[in-house]
Amino acid sequence: MKKLLTLLVLALCVIGLNAQEEKSLYEQISGVKKKTDKFNLYMNMNGSFDAMFNDNGFDYGKFNMRQLRIEAKGNVNEWLSYRWRQRLNRSNDGGSMIDNLPTSIDIAGIGVKLGDKFSIFAGKQCAAYGGFEFDANPIEIYEYSDMIEYMSNFMTGINIGYDFMPGQQINFQILNSLNGDFYSMYGNIPTEIYILPGNPTEAIPSKLPLVYTLNWNGNFANVYKTRWSASIMSQAKGKNLYYYALGNELTFGKFNMYIDFMYSSDAIDRAGILSGIIGDLQSEIFDIEEENMHNVLDAAYMSIVTKLNYRFADKWNVFVKGMYETASITESSIGVVSASEGKYRTSLGYLGGIEYYPMESNLHFFLTYVGRHYIYEEIANKPDYSTNRVSVGFIYQLPMF
Numbered sequence: 001m002k003k004l005l006t007l008l009v010l011a012l013c014v015i016g017l018n019a020q021e022e023k024s025l026y027e028q029i030s031g032v033k034k035k036t037d038k039f040n041l042y043m044n045m046n047g048s049f050d051a052m053f054n055d056n057g058f059d060y061g062k063f064n065m066r067q068l069r070i071e072a073k074g075n076v077n078e079w080l081s082y083r084w085r086q087r088l089n090r091s092n093d094g095g096s097m098i099d100n101l102p103t104s105i106d107i108a109g110i111g112v113k114l115g116d117k118f119s120i121f122a123g124k125q126c127a128a129y130g131g132f133e134f135d136a137n138p139i140e141i142y143e144y145s146d147m148i149e150y151m152s153n154f155m156t157g158i159n160i161g162y163d164f165m166p167g168q169q170i171n172f173q174i175l176n177s178l179n180g181d182f183y184s185m186y187g188n189i190p191t192e193i194y195i196l197p198g199n200p201t202e203a204i205p206s207k208l209p210l211v212y213t214l215n216w217n218g219n220f221a222n223v224y225k226t227r228w229s230a231s232i233m234s235q236a237k238g239k240n241l242y243y244y245a246l247g248n249e250l251t252f253g254k255f256n257m258y259i260d261f262m263y264s265s266d267a268i269d270r271a272g273i274l275s276g277i278i279g280d281l282q283s284e285i286f287d288i289e290e291e292n293m294h295n296v297l298d299a300a301y302m303s304i305v306t307k308l309n310y311r312f313a314d315k316w317n318v319f320v321k322g323m324y325e326t327a328s329i330t331e332s333s334i335g336v337v338s339a340s341e342g343k344y345r346t347s348l349g350y351l352g353g354i355e356y357y358p359m360e361s362n363l364h365f366f367l368t369y370v371g372r373h374y375i376y377e378e379i380a381n382k383p384d385y386s387t388n389r390v391s392v393g394f395i396y397q398l399p400m401f
Contacts (some may be wrong), residue, residue: 037075041401044069044085046139048366048393055386065089067139069106081111097179098209099124099156106154119161126154128173128215130229130245132258133305139395140362143370145323146347147262147303150271152179155211167219177211177233177241186235186268187275187294204237211241225249239267259306265330269299274327277380278339296339298331305349315357317364323349346375363396 046067052059073083085107094102101108101124109123133141134148157175164170178185182205211233218226227247235241242265249258269275275295307321325347332341353368370389376382 039072039074039401040399042071043396043398043400044071044137044139045398046393046395048391051390053388053390069139071107079113081113082109083111084108096181096184098181099176099179101156103154103179117163119163121159121161122157124154124156125159125173125175127152127175127211127231128159128171128213128229129153129231129243130215130227131247131260131262131305132225132227132249133247133260133307134245135227135247137397139397142321142353142366142368142391143349143351143372143389145260145262145303145305145349146271146273146325146327147264147301147305150273152177152270155179157210169217171213171215171217173213173215175211175213177206177209177235182206182209182236185270185295206234206236206239209234223251225251233270235266235268235270241266241268241270254311255309256311257306257308259304262301262303262305264299264301266299266301268297269295271299271301273301274299274329274339274344277327277344277376277382278329280382296329297333298329298339300328300330302326302328317355317357319351319353319355321349321351323347325349340379342379343377344380345377348373348375361397361399363394365392365394367392 044067045065047063047065049061050064051061068088069085070088071083071085073081073085075081085105087104087106090102090104092102092104094100094105097103105124107123107125109121109125111119111121113119129151131148133145134153155175155177157173159171159173161169161171211231213229213231215229216226218224218228225248227245227249229243229245231241231243233241233243243263245260245262247258247260250256264271272295278296303323303325305321305323307319309317309319311317326343327345327347328343329339329341333339350371351368353366355364355366357364368391370391371386372388373384373386375384
């Protein structure tokens with residue numbers, strides 16, 4: 001395995017040494033320099049060979065195309081723009097979606113500038129949540145935190161942006177809070193679930209399932225940047241999810257780092273992590289039929305994520321990343337699936353790697369290590385376990401036109 005990884009790294013570096021300053025494929029093929037910004041086409045790729053390890057040692061190895069997305073965007077004129085991005089390795093069935101769009105489509109909409117300070121984007125789009133891990137192009141992420149991995153990131157609605165001063169922007173966004181229907185997200189929740197010591201609570205689907213987000217993006221002399229947000233999501237009648245994200249980034253010369261703090265308080269567990277832990281336990285004990293399972297109530301998730309980059313040479317970057325996350329139930333409840341109050345799981349993530357950039361574009365080859373460790377409390381009745389991955393591969397936003 002060590003010999004294979006070494007050979008792959010050497011091969012990728014040799015390829016990179018022969019790379020030239022980049023033009024789009026259209027410019028290279030036609031020999032005509034592109035002079036308009038009305039149409040830009042990109043292929044977003046993240047591919048690698050992954051060697052997987054668990055607590056028992058080496059598990060398996062495989063080639064993996066983790067990300068493959070095609071993207072078109074452009075400026076029609078001074079005030080009108082558009083953007084479309086779609087995943088090529090996800091299902092295109094959108095018939096059961098509430099917005100009639102498949103989950104393979106990340107973004108599909110138009111942008112309108114209203115003078116120098118106001119802008120609108122309407123259509124399917126990325127939620128305006130805070131945090132720098134969340135804001136990064138997905139092809140740049142080697143491993144997401146659980147908070148982001150299990151989150152619905154792309155939904156349909158409208159965003160209004162206001163640049164109230166140079167480097168400072170506020171966004172107010174209203175999106176659908178669901179892609180599919182209520183029951184596919186939360187399961188077959190009964191009409192009444194009891195919050196101890198015995199008060200009944202209804203779980204009736206919301207008639208206006210929307211998520212509202214207020215976001216602040218700040219830039220202070222390109223040294224300190226912020227991405228902060230607060231969101232409220234309607235889940236069911238009288239039941240909401242509250243999500244807060246505070247992203248902070250510092251850049252000093254060749255050194256760059258960010259730290260994100262995220263907290264989610266779910267009246268109905270949306271991520272499904274706690275529901276999976278508790279559901280597995282109770283289905284074994286009480287033999288609950290799968291069609292009667294549902295997500296638990298009063299879930300809380302907390303995440304702290306930080307990443308440090310050091311560009312020690314023009315074409316080389318090293319990085320480390322750490323993640324600390326918890327999953328808890330804030331109030332006990334009795335239903336078909338019952339839950340006791342308390343913390344159920346702590347998740348740790350630790351990453352490191354080296355990246356080689358052969359061109360001025362974002363093409364880079366990488367060698368990374370990703371480790372995860374999951375610690376379960378006694379209440380969860382599950383064993384702790386770890387996973388490890390060593391990957392060598394490439395990341396490239398290929399300009400096609």
